Amino acid sequence: MTPADEQPATARSGPRPKPWIEGIHAYVPGRSRSADGAPLVKLSANENPLGTSAAALAARTDAPAPNAYPDPDATALRTAIGARNGIDPARIVCGTGSDELLNLAAQGFAGPGDEVIYVRYGFAVYDIAARRCGAVPVVAPDRDYGTDVDALLACVTERTRVVFVANPNNPTGRYIGAEDMRRLHAGLPENVLLVIDQAYAEYLAPGEDDGGMALATAHGNVLVTRTFSKIYGLAGDRIGWATGAPPLIDVLNRIRGPFNVTLAGQAAAIAAVGDEDFVTRSRDHNAAERARFVAAIAAMGNHGLRTVESEANFVLVLFEGALSAETALLAIQDAGYAVRWLPGQGLPHALRITIGTAAQMDAIAGVLCRLTDAGA
Numbered sequence: 001m002t003p004a005d006e007q008p009a010t011a012r013s014g015p016r017p018k019p020w021i022e023g024i025h026a027y028v029p030g031r032s033r034s035a036d037g038a039p040l041v042k043l044s045a046n047e048n049p050l051g052t053s054a055a056a057l058a059a060r061t062d063a064p065a066p067n068a069y070p071d072p073d074a075t076a077l078r079t080a081i082g083a084r085n086g087i088d089p090a091r092i093v094c095g096t097g098s099d100e101l102l103n104l105a106a107q108g109f110a111g112p113g114d115e116v117i118y119v120r121y122g123f124a125v126y127d128i129a130a131r132r133c134g135a136v137p138v139v140a141p142d143r144d145y146g147t148d149v150d151a152l153l154a155c156v157t158e159r160t161r162v163v164f165v166a167n168p169n170n171p172t173g174r175y176i177g178a179e180d181m182r183r184l185h186a187g188l189p190e191n192v193l194l195v196i197d198q199a200y201a202e203y204l205a206p207g208e209d210d211g212g213m214a215l216a217t218a219h220g221n222v223l224v225t226r227t228f229s230k231i232y233g234l235a236g237d238r239i240g241w242a243t244g245a246p247p248l249i250d251v252l253n254r255i256r257g258p259f260n261v262t263l264a265g266q267a268a269a270i271a272a273v274g275d276e277d278f279v280t281r282s283r284d285h286n287a288a289e290r291a292r293f294v295a296a297i298a299a300m301g302n303h304g305l306r307t308v309e310s311e312a313n314f315v316l317v318l319f320e321g322a323l324s325a326e327t328a329l330l331a332i333q334d335a336g337y338a339v340r341w342l343p344g345q346g347l348p349h350a351l352r353i354t355i356g357t358a359a360q361m362d363a364i365a366g367v368l369c370r371l372t373d374a375g376a
């Protein structure tokens with residue numbers, strides 16, 4: 001690093017970033033390597049341990065050569081998503097991951113001086129999305145690591161423009177049901193956009209539904225986002241989608257990248273939507289391994305470890321006794337695994353562990369068991 005690089009951006013003579021951009025801490029992705037560069041098994045980014053649907057992989061390979069631009073409107077993909085979910089494709093917009101759509105939702109409806117609310121221990125992108133359009137992020141208190149509807153509503157002011165709720169929530173895994181979601185929406189003024197981020201919704205037990213899609217159908221101020229990165233196993237292709245009233249979709253279409261979903265990605269996602277068997281297998285695997293892992297932690301007895309109830313493809317383990325999350329993180333890394341430690345998000349006492357294969361979960365539980373036994 002040269003001395004010039006070490007100076008704060010504002011002290012340099014070149015272009016000056018907007019002050020609200022300087023307040024942003026770049027998103028920290030889940031690690032895949034140890035401090036000395038050795039590759040680790042990645043249980044730090046909530047990816048699908050079963051891989052990708054074979055049909056999606058085949059469609060990706062068969063996609064047209066990439067010298068041509070993709071369909072800018074992702075028409076066939078929106079049609080497939082609409083057919084699968086009972087939604088008019090005109091009410092769907094696709095994005096470069098749901099990350100793009102979350103950012104566009106903030107950018108489209110909030111600006112300098114406005115407020116954007118999310119829950120403490122919410123998804124890190126909400127803070128970035130709010131700040132990058134100059135809005136003020138407002139953090140509502142959680143209720144035992146979950147969304148507290150009353151606390152959220154108590155934060156609403158006349159400057160509130162957007163409320164983000166991940167359901168299930170990341171990094172905690174907590175979930176609120178349809179009655180709470182309906183109450184949250186009913187308590188918001190009509191000019192506030194409620195973004196219900198359902199990145200992990202496909203992991204919910206069959207029949208479980210937070211009612212977000214119904215709210216997005218019935219009201220002009222609800223946007224639901226989904227992703228192909230989790231249960232569909234297409235994180236590397238960066239595809240998400242959002243649904244809501246046509247005026248909301250129109251706003252996102254105006255400000256999104258014109259060719260924001262790749263040719264191969266569109267082809268893969270269309271095939272993935274059609275492979276319900278892969279989705280079911282992934283959900284069943286996750287439910288079984290999550291339950292087994294939670295039971296393994298509980299069986300360790302009274303060592304200060306507990307899991308936050310999760311409806312997603314990861315579990316937040318709290319370290320409230322002698323064994324610290326950081327010590328456990330290092331031991332898990334030494335065993336060859338990356339899990340997520342989030343001190344920057346107010347969780348120095350927790351590890352978020354993605355549900356992997358049975359052997360991977362046994363290995364993680366084995367490390368924790370050894371550590372707690374050693375400390376007992």
Ligand code: PMP
Pocket residue numbers: 046096097098099100123166169170197199226227228229235238239240
């Ligand atoms: N929302 C939540 C709650 C997430 O956890 C993630 C991924 N970590 C995303 C959105 C974004 O996913 P993607 O951009 O891959 O669709």
